[in-house]
Amino acid sequence: MIFFYAALLVGVAALLAVARLILGPSVPDRVVALDTLNTLVVAAMVLLGAAYSRTIYIDIAIVYALLSYIGTLVIARYLQGGLM
Amino acid sequence: MIEYVIYSFLTISIVFNFLGSIALHRFPDVYTRLHGATKCTTFGTIFAVLAVVVHALDMLHRTGNPKYLQMVFHSVVALIALLLTNPTGAHAIAKAAHLSGYLPKRAVVDAYLLKRKEGEKNEPCNS
Numbered sequence: 234m235i236f237f238y239a240a241l242l243v244g245v246a247a248l249l250a251v252a253r254l255i256l257g258p259s260v261p262d263r264v265v266a267l268d269t270l271n272t273l274v275v276a277a278m279v280l281l282g283a284a285y286s287r288t289i290y291i292d293i294a295i296v297y298a299l300l301s302y303i304g305t306l307v308i309a310r311y312l313q314g315g316l317m
Numbered sequence: 318m319i320e321y322v323i324y325s326f327l328t329i330s331i332v333f334n335f336l337g338s339i340a341l342h343r344f345p346d347v348y349t350r351l352h353g354a355t356k357c358t359t360f361g362t363i364f365a366v367l368a369v370v371v372h373a374l375d376m377l378h379r380t381g382n383p384k385y386l387q388m389v390f391h392s393v394v395a396l397i398a399l400l401l402t403n404p405t406g407a408h409a410i411a412k413a414a415h416l417s418g419y420l421p422k423r424a425v426v427d428a429y430l431l432k433r434k435e436g437e438k439n440e441p442c443n444s
Contacts, residue, residue, distance in 0.1 A: 235323070235324065235327065236327075236368075236369070236372070239327045239330070239331060239365070239368075242331045242334075242335075243330075243331065243334050243365070245335075246331075246334045246335050246337070246338040247338070249335075249338035249339065249341065249342065250338050250341060250354075252342070253341040253342060253350075259347065259419055260417075261347040261410060261413070261414035261417070261419050262347055262350065264410050264413075264414075265341070265347060265350050265351045265354060265410060266341055266354075268351075268354070268355065268403075268406055268407065268410060269337060269338065269341060269354040269355070269358055272337075272355075272358040272359065272362055272399065272403060273334060273337075273338070273358060275362060275395065275399055276330070276334060276358070276361065276362040276365045276366075279362075279365055279366055279369055279392055279395055280365055280368075280369065282369070282388065282392075283368075283369040283372055283373065283388070283392075286376075286384070286388075288384060288387050288388050288391055291369075291388060291391040291392055291395055292391055294395045295391065295394055295395045295398055298395060298398045298399050298402060299398055299402065301402075302402035302403075302405070302406050305406040305409065305410065306405075306406065306409055308410075308413075309406075309409035309410050309412070309413035310409075310413070312413040312414065312416075312417045313412065313413040313416040313417055314416070314417060
């Protein structure tokens with residue numbers, strides 16, 4: 234049960250990151266907020282996997298970490314104006 | 318007894334994740350926000366995974382269900398993936414922000430900008 238409340242609190246922290254994602258004055262600010270949000274979602278998924286005793290949630294956290302990394306790299310590459 | 322270890326790991330994790338999110342709102346520009354958010358959330362996630370590993374090892378010891386051994390290994394793999402990808406992504410964001418023209422606010426010395434200008438003087442590059 235404690236893991237569920239921990240995941241809930243990590244979700245509140247993710248809401249703060251979403252607020253910066255909406256408010257952020259420049260594009261790199263939003264990318265930083267998105268990167269923080271991805272890390273927090275991975276943490277919340279691992280905690281929820283422990284809360285419900287399902288290993289499949291943790292597998293999804295692994296895949297989400299790798300895919301969000303590729304997304305961050307693509308956005309960074311687009312920002313610096315290089316060849317895609 | 319082992320519950321208190323899990324509680325303290327979870328408390329450290331939540332406190333550092335919250336500090337990372339608050340850093341997004343309290344710092345003035347992209348680079349300081351990146352610094353605060355990336356470091357704090359990575360540290361907090363390490364402790365979240367540690368709490369899950371301790372919980373799963375405890376349940377494995379109590380019940381003997383091999384599902385919990387699988388949970389330990391998969392959590393550690395998730396942590397390794399995060400530890401490899403998070404600093405690399407932060408580096409890519411910082412370099413992209415600097416190259417796209419967002420300079421640090423209130424900075425006294427910007428050594429990377431000086432280095433880039435020197436590089437443009439010596440050899441004109443098109444990137």
